[in-house]
Amino acid sequence: METRRLIVFMVISVAILFGWQKFEESRRPPKPAVVANQTANTSASKPAEMSAADSAQLKSSGRLKVTTDVLQLEIDAQGGDIRQVALLKHGDVTDPKKPVTLLQDVKDRTYIAQTGLFADGMPNLPGPRTLFKLPGNEVKLPQGQDSVTVRLEAPELGGLKIAKLLTFKRGSYVIDVDYEITNGSTMPVTMSSYYRLLRDGQAPVGDPKMLYTFTGPAVYTEQKKFQKLEFSDIDKDKARDKYVASCDNGWIGIVQHYFTAVWLPASAKTPAESCDGKTELRYDIKKVGNLYSVGVIRDVAAIAPGQTFKTGVPLFVGPIETAMVAKLAPGLELTKDYGIFKVIASPLxxxxxxxxxxxxxxxxxxxxxxxxxxxxxxxxxxxxxxxxxxMKAMAPRLERLKEQFGDDRQKFHQAMMELYKTEKINPLGGCLPMxxxxxxxxxxxxxxxxxxxxxxxxxxxxxxxxxxxxxxxxxxxxxxxxxxxxxxxxxxxxxxxxxxxxxxxxxxxxxxxxxxxxxxxxxxxxxxxxxxxxxxxxxxxxxxxxxxxxx
Structure with missing residues (x-):
């Protein structure tokens, strides 16, 4: 009887488990036919949408390799995009001796971090088409040094000198991505900055076949807390109602099994960039061509003539280790997906x-x-x-009852229930605890x-x-x-x-x-x-x- 209860318990558990997995899998979009290296340029005429009417190839114009103690990256001169990120402390699923690659732009896969500036009437601000000047071919975090900053220079534009700064810290998966803007013109300038991830909709290489794991955008705000969005919802334009598009807190990114890439704009807020109570951040998730754009826009305060201003958003690209990510931003630990069981799973x-x-x-x-x-x-x-x-003690008596009533199953069951009643045994007494x-x-x-x-x-x-x-x-x-x-x-x-x-x-x-x-x-x-x-x-x-x- 105990084994039967155990079997029932396990069967029900597995049925619920795999039923939930199948339900989640049914919500996944079919794998799209990925057009390699396709993305979009930010439109200056529609800054609030961080969108583009035209698409541009992700061209490559030279790469800078950056190596720290935990990260190995490739930054392209075209747009200053982060085109590849490998995690040196985590082995690849097919070859643990090689680092796992999270961001990449290869033949059949695109997953990059892209940033830019835009403003009405200023169509040539640094963006995906801008050719930055790289400081060389390779930068390494020096021994005994806690951080290193890579400076990418954009072509001067009407008296504006703009540099993209990427700062890497020892032992950290957080990359500080900043723009340094010097206004050498005679007029104040106002613009906005955007920070996004561009990704195809394919499951990660090595995604487990027997287990359901989520891959897709995620947004956290104090208003709606942690929200996951299916790629299929974005395809059907059903994603916007599921997250807060405008607020002054939170983060946005893409999660997958074990790893995540997340923009952390709230942690980069400074008094100089406050909007006097107005909305500062605008989150934006959409499909652009065959890729998904997941990012955030933040407005840059007016820069007076002769003034140098710095604005940016940190990017986390790394493993979802609870103790580490919980310190970076509120709710970031929720990217470790426990589903509906998180209330119990978290303390476990x-x-x-x-x-x-x-x-x-x-x-x-x-x-x-x-x-x-x-x-x-x-x-x-x-x-x-x-x-x-x-029940085990009753086995011999049940066997005698069976012999007594032979093939008369009705009388046998009646006698068996009488025996249980007499001995005060509940045959289902062990089911509820299980x-x-x-x-x-x-x-x-x-x-x-x-x-x-x-x-x-x-x-x-x-x-x-x-x-x-x-x-x-x-x-x-x-x-x-x-x-x-x-x-x-x-x-x-x-x-x-x-x-x-x-x-x-x-x-x-x-x-x-x-x-x-x-x-x-x-x-x-x-x-x-x-x-x-x-x-x-x-x-x-x-x-x-x-x-x-x-x-």
């Missing part, structure tokens, strides 16, 4: 992180987390185990799926990546073995077909874990082993209580 990950701080290994941290959660839920689990022990545990299981599932901290994290032996499957299937086989043990610990159903199904189902169910990350398999295996131990303990208690009652 907090605990997992604390345990990792104690043991220094994510595999052992998962084991300790499972032990802690299992201990907390023990009062609920014990109710199921006691119910199982009572159902109450289901949200915990689901939350733990999403914690382990979403945690970039487990990516390429070793455990022991051949397990060098807890976010990948076991290449030799040893841990899934151990899990299958634990399920078989649980089957034989449970009372056998009186119906032969049910008994056969009870033996087969755990093995069949365990097959899905052959394609799951090792971290999840490890959690479920330890959970099963603890369940077996707790079950034996409760059975012993019930047996001792029965002996004491008959003494």
């Amino acid at each position: 990950f907090w605990l997992l992180e604390k345990l990792h701080g104690l043991v220094g290994n994510w595999g052992w941290a998962i084991i300790l987390l499972t032990v802690v959660v299992k201990a907390i839920l023990y009062p609920l689990s014990a109710a199921s185990y006691r119910s199982m022990a009572q 159902l109450l545990q289901m949200p915990i299981f689901m939350a733990l599932y999403w914690v382990l799926v979403a945690a970039v901290e487990l990516r390429h994290a070793p455990f022991m032996g051949w397990i060098i990546d807890l976010s990948a499957t076991d290449p030799y299937f040893v841990w899934p086989l151990l899990l299958a073995g634990s399920m078989v043990v649980q089957t034989y610990m449970s009372p056998q159903p009186t119906d032969p077909m049910q008994a056969k199904m009870q033996r087969i189902m755990p093995i069949a169910f365990s097959v899905m874990f052959f394609f799951m990350p090792v971290g999840l398999v490890l959690y479920w295996l330890v959970n099963n082993l603890l369940t077996i131990a707790q079950q034996k303990f409760v059975e012993h208690q019930v047996e001792q209580a029965k002996k004491a009652a008959h003494a």
Whole structure:
């Protein structure tokens, strides 16, 4: 009976899990036919829209390579765009020895960071078509130095001298992107700046096939909090109502499994750029050609003749490590997507992180987390185990009833229910505790799926990546073995077909874990082993209580 309850619990859990995944997958747009290197220029005639009526090829006019201790970038002279970002501390999904590349513009993929200035009557302000002067071919963060700034010079325009400054800091995935504007004319100038990400709609390389993960734009404002937007909603022009377009706080970017690129305009606010209570930021998400434009506009305060003014927005390009991103901006930790289970998942990950701080290994941290959660839920689990022990004790009497009534199933079931009533046994008594545990299981599932901290994290032996499957299937086989043990610990159903199904189902169910990350398999295996131990303990208690009652 206990095994049947366990199977029901697991089947319902997996049904909800994969049902939710299929629902989310159904909302994904079909993969677009990507036209390589296509984007749009910002239109000076429509500054508020950060849009363009015409499209321009992403031309390349020379590259500057920038290397820090955590980032390796390529900046193109054309527009001063950030065309490639590799994360040196995180291995590629196909070759962990190579850094994972987040931003790139290659043959079939486009994902870049682009910025510019615009103003009415000033069509030649620096933008995607501007050819900047690069300071060389390569810049490295010097040893012993905390930061390095790259200065890109734009052609002088009517007395305006404009430079694009990119500052990189040691140990940081945040890039300060600023414009330095010197007004050498005789008239004050007013303009706006924009900062956007341009991306195709394809899923990232190596996106897990068995697991649903979100890829798409995300916006956070104090008014609507964290909002994810499907590419399909942008295609249908249904995205604008889902986020606050004008405010003075928040951030905007694109998230994917484990990583994100986000513009952080609110953290760059300065008194000189305040708008006296007026809206300062305008968020804008749209499709431009075959690419998606996700960005923010901020107005530049009037620059008087002879004045030099600096404006900018930081760009975060990196892993969604909770402790790190939570310090950068309010709500940025929500890019680690726990779905509807975030209320439970967030404290569970907090605990997992604390345990990792104690043991220094994510595999052992998962084991300790499972032990802690299992201990907390023990009062609920014990109710199921006691119910199982009572049912197990009834097995011989049920077998005699079956022999007594033969093929008369109606009389057999009536007699069985009378027996349960006499012995004060609720055959469904263990189901509610298991159902109450289901949200915990689901939350733990999403914690382990979403945690970039487990990516390429070793455990022991051949397990060098807890976010990948076991290449030799040893841990899934151990899990299958634990399920078989649980089957034989449970009372056998009186119906032969049910008994056969009870033996087969755990093995069949365990097959899905052959394609799951090792971290999840490890959690479920330890959970099963603890369940077996707790079950034996409760059975012993019930047996001792029965002996004491008959003494």
